[in-house]
Amino acid sequence: MGIYGALSTAVSGLRAQAFALENISGNIANSQTTGYKRMETGFIDMVTDAAVGRQVAGAVSAYSRSTNDVRGDIINSSTGTHVALTGSGFFVVGERTGMSDGNSIIGGSNFYTRRGDFEMDREGYLVNGAGYYLKGVPIGATGNPIGSVPETIKIDNGVIPARETSRINYGLNLPADPAVGLYTGGLTDISGLDLEPFKEASLNGGAITTFASNGAPVQVELRWAKTDDAPDTWQLYYQTASDPERWLAVDDAVATFNANGTLATLNGDPIGANQVANITMGGIEVNGTTLGDVELNFGTGGLTQFANTSGRASDIQLFQNGFPAGSFLGVEISDAGRVVATYSNGEQVDLYQLVTADFNAANMLKRLDGGVYAATTQSGEPIFSLEGGIAGSALEASNTDISDEFTKLIVTQQAYAASTRIVSTSDEMLREALNMVR
Structure with missing residues (x-):
């Protein structure tokens, strides 16, 4: 033997x-x-x-x-939809199971891969070089993911509709000793012969382009006039027409200040040290175009009256949340794992949040063609996360x-x-x- x-x-x-x-x-x-x-x-x-x-x-x-738990080198890529995982875990992907009327049918089963060379196909799906379809969680209107169950990412490459301006974030410092005197005109609607005295007794408060519901741009110009010294009181105006020129007082925008330069009251309401100050500009109309009600948000400490040697308003900051319609330009995946669409109006919209899947025993996954894996009883069920380490415009090389x-x-x-x-x-x-x- x-x-x-x-x-x-x-x-x-x-x-x-x-x-x-x-x-x-x-x-x-x-x-x-x-x-x-x-x-x-x-x-x-x-x-x-x-x-x-x-x-x-x-x-x-x-x-x-x-x-499976040994990472390959991370290399940069010039393609915005290429993505790599810097930590453990896997991308969640699906496979095409058939076609219907020329459109792909994506199966409901989840597979897992580290292969991140995704690119958008003609249907708007993000597909990697092995033919697997990337999954993620949709982003809601609040900018937060909706749920935690991944679904196949499909991008609409159509026109993004216009969004009417509903909020203006506004910050500025009014001078403690203004270069102009008190405005004693006492008018809320200023035009004609009253324009010159008004401009001589008021300060430029900045201008911003806002957008109507149809996407039409509306230039909103602002001025502040000091109306009292005891206490220091300022009134906000906006230009409602440019030809002939006309200015209207913003009813609720009467601000008073403490001796230390901080905001004391707004529209008669006391403002605390860490309190958000905001008002609503109702029924804004500029040169015949109506904006409707717009929230004017000064935040906390955004409206002040500190000393300023120029005697003019300073540190003016204006931001608004509206935009005109725009056509789709492209898509990329950020380092935060967000699928972001870019449009011709300059807007970037978060569409999906990538989901990563971890396993208690990643080396027990079943290997399939194309660098994908299927969960097994030995690997355990996937543990989904919305906070996996992700690098945009990058790829993981073979280990x-x-x-x-x-x-x-x-x-x-x-x-x-x-x-x-x-x-x-x-x-x-x-x-x-x-x-x-x-």
């Missing part, structure tokens, strides 16, 4: 080294495949049952060992080390050759034994 045992053991060695060679071959072949995870080979010794003094080394069996694979190739070749010598020697010894009988 010794010769036969040696022969059987040598054959198991041949099988094991051939198995290792297959893994090495696959690793080298995929050394340039995006997101590829190399396969290592492990060996198990198989010992026959015998008394301690009669045990022999035994045969060998080979098995594959995944390296195969060519030099290391060539080293393993040489060792495997030598081990295989040595096993063939055992087979040859066993065969010769077996022939000697048979010849002895003859």
Whole structure:
């Protein structure tokens, strides 16, 4: 039995080294495949049952060992929809299961991949080089993800409709000692002969382009006039017409200030140190175009009366939330994992939040074609997260080390050759034994 045992053991060695060679071959072949995870080979010794003094080394069996938890190098990409994972986890993707009326049907099953070379196809899906469709969670109107269940990302490349301005964030400092005197006109509607005295007794408060419901631009110009010294009181005006010129007082925009320059009251309401100050400009109309009600938000500490040597309003900051209609220009994935669409009106809209999936035993995932994996009972169920480490405009390279694979190739070749010598020697010894009988 010794010769036969040696022969059987040598054959198991041949099988094991051939198995290792297959893994090495696959690793080298995929050394340039995006997101590829190399396969290592492990060996198990198989010992026959015998008394301690009669045990022999035994045969060998080979098995594959995944390296799904070993990250490849992160390389920059010029494509905005390429994305890499800087931490553990996987992108959640789906596969196309068929076509209906020329449109793709995406199956409901989730698969997982580190391959992030996604690009938008003709239908608006983000598809990687292996043909798998990226999934994420939609972003709502508040800018927050809606739910946590990933769905296939599909981007509408149509026109984004205009959004009417509903809020203006406004900040400025009115001078404690203005370069103009008190405005004593006492008028809320100023035009004609009253214009010159009004302008001489008021300060420029900035201008901003807002947008009507149809996307028409509306230039809103603002001025402040100091109307009292005890306490320091200011009134806000806006230009409602430019030809002929006409200014209207904003009814609720009467501000008083404390001696230290902080806002005391707005529209007669006391304002605390950390209180948000805002008013509503009702029914704004400029040159015949109606904006409707607009919230004027000064935030906390945005409206002040500190000393200013120029005697003019300073630190003017204006931002509004409206925009005209715009056509789709492109899409990219940010470092925060947001799928962001860009439009010709300069707007960028967050559409989806990418979802990453972690596993308690990532190396127990089942490997499928195209660098994707399926969950197994050994890997456990996916743990979804909206906060996975993501790098936009980047790709993860294969984690195969060519030099290391060539080293393993040489060792495997030598081990295989040595096993063939055992087979040859066993065969010769077996022939000697048979010849002895003859």
